[in-house]
Every structure is written in structure tokens, then in C-alpha cells.
Amino acid sequence: MAAGAAAATWRSFFFFLPRPPLLPPRLSAACSRRSSSGAAAPKDKTPKRSTFRPAASSTHDWIGPPNPLSNLRPIVYHVPENESELEKRLRHLRQETEDWNHEFWTKQNLTFSKEKEAFIISQLQAKGLTLRDEDGRRRALNSEEMAKFYKSFLDKNRTRHANYNKEWYRRNFTITLLMARVALNSMWRTITERSSSKKNT
Amino acid sequence: MYKTPCSRLSGFVGVSVKQKLIQNVPRCNQTARSLIQLHKRDPSKWLTYQHLNFLKRQYVSKNSSELQQRAILKQTPVLTIVDERDDSVERQVERIPTIEAVPQPEDVTSKAQPEISTLKSKDVAAKKGSVSRVVATSEETPHIHVESNEAKQARLDRQWKELKVDVADLPDIYARLAKIKLTALVVTTAAAGYAMAPVPFDPIMFSVSLLGTGLASCAANSINQYFEVPFDSNMNRTKNRPLVRGQISPLHAVSFALACGVPGVALLTLAVNPLTGFLGALNIFLYTCCYTPLKRLSISNTWVGAVVGAIPPVMGWTAATGCLEPGALLLGGFLYSWQFPHFNALSWNLREDYSRGGYRMMSVTHPAMCRRVALRHSLGLIGLSALAPALDVTTWTFPVVSLPINLYISYLAFRFYRRGDRGSARKLFFCSLWHLPMLLLLALTCKNHSRKQEDATPVPLSLPAH
Numbered sequence: 001m002a003a004g005a006a007a008a009t010w011r012s013f014f015f016f017l018p019r020p021p022l023l024p025p026r027l028s029a030a031c032s033r034r035s036s037s038g039a040a041a042p043k044d045k046t047p048k049r050s051t052f053r054p055a056a057s058s059t060h061d062w063i064g065p066p067n068p069l070s071n072l073r074p075i076v077y078h079v080p081e082n083e084s085e086l087e088k089r090l091r092h093l094r095q096e097t098e099d100w101n102h103e104f105w106t107k108q109n110l111t112f113s114k115e116k117e118a119f120i121i122s123q124l125q126a127k128g129l130t131l132r133d134e135d136g137r138r139r140a141l142n143s144e145e146m147a148k149f150y151k152s153f154l155d156k157n158r159t160r161h162a163n164y165n166k167e168w169y170r171r172n173f174t175i176t177l178l179m180a181r182v183a184l185n186s187m188w189r190t191i192t193e194r195s196s197s198k199k200n201t
Numbered sequence: 202m203y204k205t206p207c208s209r210l211s212g213f214v215g216v217s218v219k220q221k222l223i224q225n226v227p228r229c230n231q232t233a234r235s236l237i238q239l240h241k242r243d244p245s246k247w248l249t250y251q252h253l254n255f256l257k258r259q260y261v262s263k264n265s266s267e268l269q270q271r272a273i274l275k276q277t278p279v280l281t282i283v284d285e286r287d288d289s290v291e292r293q294v295e296r297i298p299t300i301e302a303v304p305q306p307e308d309v310t311s312k313a314q315p316e317i318s319t320l321k322s323k324d325v326a327a328k329k330g331s332v333s334r335v336v337a338t339s340e341e342t343p344h345i346h347v348e349s350n351e352a353k354q355a356r357l358d359r360q361w362k363e364l365k366v367d368v369a370d371l372p373d374i375y376a377r378l379a380k381i382k383l384t385a386l387v388v389t390t391a392a393a394g395y396a397m398a399p400v401p402f403d404p405i406m407f408s409v410s411l412l413g414t415g416l417a418s419c420a421a422n423s424i425n426q427y428f429e430v431p432f433d434s435n436m437n438r439t440k441n442r443p444l445v446r447g448q449i450s451p452l453h454a455v456s457f458a459l460a461c462g463v464p465g466v467a468l469l470t471l472a473v474n475p476l477t478g479f480l481g482a483l484n485i486f487l488y489t490c491c492y493t494p495l496k497r498l499s500i501s502n503t504w505v506g507a508v509v510g511a512i513p514p515v516m517g518w519t520a521a522t523g524c525l526e527p528g529a530l531l532l533g534g535f536l537y538s539w540q541f542p543h544f545n546a547l548s549w550n551l552r553e554d555y556s557r558g559g560y561r562m563m564s565v566t567h568p569a570m571c572r573r574v575a576l577r578h579s580l581g582l583i584g585l586s587a588l589a590p591a592l593d594v595t596t597w598t599f600p601v602v603s604l605p606i607n608l609y610i611s612y613l614a615f616r617f618y619r620r621g622d623r624g625s626a627r628k629l630f631f632c633s634l635w636h637l638p639m640l641l642l643l644a645l646t647c648k649n650h651s652r653k654q655e656d657a658t659p660v661p662l663s664l665p666a667h
Contacts, residue, residue: 060365061363062363063361063364064357065357065361066434066440070434071435072434073446073447075447076361101431105434105435108559109435112556144568147568151556151566153556154559154565154566155566158561164559168431169428172427172451176455179451179452183452
């Protein structure tokens, strides 16, 4: 039993989100609530989260395939039964950061592609060429011409990128610190529960 | 990677695939892998041929059935390959017999293969499965699209994975987190630094210093990946990294970095000498706290990165001698100058990815400077080689025997400077991959051994009491 608790402690430290290791969490209601709340909060773009629901007996978070617009992978967070305040804060922060990241990258990718299109078309028009050649294939600009666009894209978005960077670093640090605190807390809880159960036996 | 819908509508699918494959060849961050890929170019042509054959079969099978499906098939981009090369490929193969969806006007990221499979009969499914696996092994860019179909949704749902660390996977995950191949190269340059130092060779000190350097490099690489998760997700080259795929948590990655970095630097400081330990810690700091954030802020990141690359051989030298001598700085200088033709050529063909990801690299913002700097530093290598005997690091034969390879890389850098096209950039990059090992090897063979007898000052710091 001690070995089991020890193994659980080790597991809880190393695995993704530490859970109260002695209690098998019931997931179905909590997780479906989570997923639906996630799906219920789409932006004006297509809802980023799929209607994925992990199995009822799942005890961990689930990570999905990369989103087509932002290339980021969505995570469905597992809500344990005895979720502490700290764990709840962590989960909310991670969810919020995920959404914020997704929004930034979706906008970035869409803007990039739109502006690239516009640039190609304008360059071709300036050269007096049509968008497609005789075979129906799209004309492509050579890398030197495209380089002008890449440079202007970076210069235009310089401040925006710098701000995103700062914000991302800040969030990343906060999330990691919170995760560390949660891990330590659950380890402490395991140890105290183990010692109190030893006292009782 | 994000691509516009229209860019997929190329009639010559095979050509595009081949182009993409060749484009992807320089997209590697480790020289060893890039060397292997260099040799794999012919198989990539085979891949294209298979792909074309597969398409031919598609058309043939479709001819007998509805014509409009064939029209849709033509528009459907067949280029897209899975971005996850491992389990999603198997899932595709499994799913083929069961999916019965109607032909879709839109696609799902990199799921065009099973998409096409939905249109055709099951007897081709087996062939399709094998080809999709073959095709899936190439580094193709997935296409971006809005999902609108239940079957697609179900298919994607099956790609969800539980975030549970499988202990059996950990060594592989750690290797990728620490960029083990890059670490191996760093350790090699440190070994060269140690070997070039004019002191008797001590195998224990040699091994300990290499171990410490390797651990420090692992730590720095892990922290770098920890910082860069959303950027790595968006670049083709890096989207299969462990943190991007969620194989471990950020906390786990940081713990691993600490578990490598602290013992590594401690080992260097206590078992080797404090100077080497300091250099190791400095290098970790420069790489994680200066180079990584600077990549998105200013082009000066390349110069900082060159310093980061130059420090390991200096560390090797100081591990041997215990002090910072001109010889150490010369070896560092070799690495520093080498970085520019190497990195500038590599980044030349990745300009679109860098631009979209928001990375400020010379190749994107100052292309002329990029080529100029590469040329300048390639020529600088010749000068540094001539300096080596002057500092008593090597004999006079070294500048002579290294002249051919130095001239060759300078020639390629000059071509890159004049032409500035993808071909010359690629050639320069691949040359840099073998140029550096050759240079270090030549330096080692031309090492100035006579200096060992003159230099009779054993450095107490480097040798702990036996």
C-alpha cells in the first residue's frame, strides 16, 4: 500500500497534471461539461474545439490534432473531483492561454496568406501578367520578389510580434510555476494522507 | 504549416511534391540528419513516381464510374500528407474501409488521402493505404481548411491522445527534447578544443568535461524548446517536437532541463575547473535568455548565436589548460566565423516560414547583408587558418592544407553572394556541414606538438588532487 502510494506520488509529480492520486476521479459529467463549455465559446471564426469527449473513465487531459488555422493543438482538460483552488486557477489559465494563442496564430496565418495573395496579384499585374498562365497553372514569383513581401510583413507586424512575445513568456512562466505548485501540493497531500492513514492503522 | 487554398491547385502534383521534398531537404536543424537526407534524394524521386502512379490508378478507377467525381478528384489536392508521421498514418489505413462519406469540396488538414479513399471502391483501399504511408513519410505541408463534415470530425476525434507519459517513450522524448544530435556536435567541437590544447591528454578530464558540456547543452536545448512551443507548432521543421505534440508537460521539460543543467555545470565547475563551469553557465544563459528571445526581436540574434556556437571549443580548451589562451579564442573564432555561411545559407530557403512565424532573420529583413556576411566570414576562415601557426596552435602546414577547403567554401559563398538563389544557398549549406569537421580534423593533425615541451606550466586548477 505504501508502495502504491509512493508510486502514485511519483506518478503525480511526473505526469501531466497531477491528480489526487488515491481517488479514481469520475470524469464523464465534469469532462463533458468542460468540452461543451469549450465548444460553446467559439469566436466569430469556426469553433476551434471539436466536440471531442474523452472516455468516461479517463483520468488525464487529452490533446488533439493541430488546428487547421492556428496549427496549435487543443487540449481538453480533465477536471478532477477534488479540484483545489490552485488546480482550478491553473486549468483556467491554461485554457485561457490556449484560446489567446489560438486567436493570435489564426489571425497571423490568415493575414499572412491574404497579404501574400494580394502581393502576388499586385506584382503580377504590375508586370502585366495574368494570375494563371496558358496551362491554367498559377504563376509564382521568384524568391527575390517574394522576399520583399516577407520583409514588409515582418516590419509591419514588429510591435505586435514583440508584444505577443512578452505576453507569451509571461503566461508560460506563470503556468509552469502554477504547475510546480500544484505538483508540490499534491505530493504534500499524498504524504500527509499516507502518514495519517498509517497513524490510523 | 499554413497554406492558401489556391496554392494547392496545381495540376502537376508530382512536380510540386518533388519540389517540396527538395525544398524540405535543407530544412533540418541537425547536420547528421541533413547529410542522410542528402543521400536520400533519389528515393524521394521514387516517392514522386509512386505518387504519380497512384494518381493514375485513381483516374483509371474513376473513369468507369461517375465523371463528376473525377472532376472533383482533380481539384482535390493530393499533395497533402499527414503532419504527424506516426500514429495518424496507421489511423488513416484503418479508417479507409469504413468511411463512406460523400465527396467533399473542402479538405481537412493533411487528410486528402483518406478523403480520396472515400470516393473509391474498397479494392483500391489496400494500395491506397500503403501509398499513403509511403507518401506520408515525406515532409509535406498540411493544408488548412475548415472542417464541416461529420466523418472528418470523427476521424479527427480519433487522433486525440491522452496526455499520459509512457515511461517507455521517455528516452526518445528526452533525446528529442535535448536535440541530441546537435548536442553531439557541440560535444565534438568541445572535444576538438580539448584535443588542440597544448597539454598532456588526460582521458578522465576529457570525459568529464565532455559529459558536463553535453549536459549543459541538453539543458539549454530543452529550455529553448520550452520557450518556443507556439512558434515551433507553426513551422514545418519543428512541429514534431515533444512539447508541441504534448508528449510531456512544460513542467516536465523544465525539470529535465534543471536535472541536466545543474549537474552539468556543477560537474564542470567542481571536477574540471571553475572557468569551464562559468563558460558553460554563460553559454546556457546566452542561448536561452539572449538568443531565443532575440530571434523574434532583432537580427542580432545570429551574432549571439555564433558566439553560443563558439564557446564549446573554448570550454574544451579551458578544461584542458584551465586558462583562456589565444589558442582557445582562435578555435572559438573558427566556430564563430563558420556559423555565418552555415546559418545564412540555411535560413535563405526558410524565409517564408520565418516571416510567417515572426522570426527576424537577416535572410528575411536584410537579404543583401545576409549574403555579404556569409561571404565575409567564409573569407575570414582563411585568415583565421593563417593565424593558427602564428599563435602556435598548429604548424605552418595547416593553412596550406586547409586552403583548398577554405577556398571552396569561399567560392560557394561568393556564388551565393552573387546569385542569391535557392540552389546556391543549398550548396553552401551542405558544404558547411562537411567543411567544419574537415577543418577541425586538419587542425588536429597539424597540431603543434613541439609547444608541449616548451610549455612546462601545469595548471593546478585543471587537475584535482589525485
